[in-house]
Amino acid sequence: MGYQEKNSIRFWFFTLFYTEVTAADLGLTYLATPNLEMEGNPLVTVYSFGWGALLFVNLLTLAFYFLMAWYAFYRYKPRPSFETENVKRYISDITYDNPEMGKFGMLLPPKHWAPQIACLCYSVVAALPFARFIIVMEWLLLCTDTYAPWFFRIVAFFPLGRIDFFVAVLLAWMLSFVWIHREFRENKKQNS
Secondary structure, three states, X not given: OOHHHHHHHHHHHHHHHHHHHHXXXXXXXXXXXXXXXXXXXHHHHOOOOOHHHHHHHHHHHHHHHHHHHHHHXXXXXXXXXXXXXXXXXXXXXXXXXXXXXXXXXXXXXOOOOHHHHHHHXXXXXXXXXXXXXXXXXXXXXXXXXXXXXXXXXXXXXXXXXXXHHHHHHHHHHHHHHHHHHHHHHHHHHHHO
């Protein structure tokens, strides 16, 4: 299976997964708290907006998610590089057209932004469904009156109970390394 076919599968997997967890989150929110009394979204808790704002923001987020997935898996075309032995030199080459720039920790603004944007999009797209799934699990526990004090103690540890935000950031950071190594391996395959 080629690079584009794999990216197509990744695109559909992540977008369908995220769409499903978004729908599940909204559906379970309605079941658990139709008046949004237990909703944790700042639009509701801080600004007292209702269902209209919550639905609008979720649709807007879904559209933005779709665009990021499209960019990461379809729009981005890897820059060719002859660097096949060292990941740092490869990233430096596709970012600056100079494999030696990696020696300085790549502190200068990139000459080519596309790899950084693709890496960010990939990381966010791959992390968000799993982070949002935690919210769905939280709603399921609340809707079914499941006794899970350990889970709610962990959630209470995070500011405003937003464990999903922490998981999304941590997972996206780790997935950026996955993207870098995946692109490096693909480049190596193209050059062999």
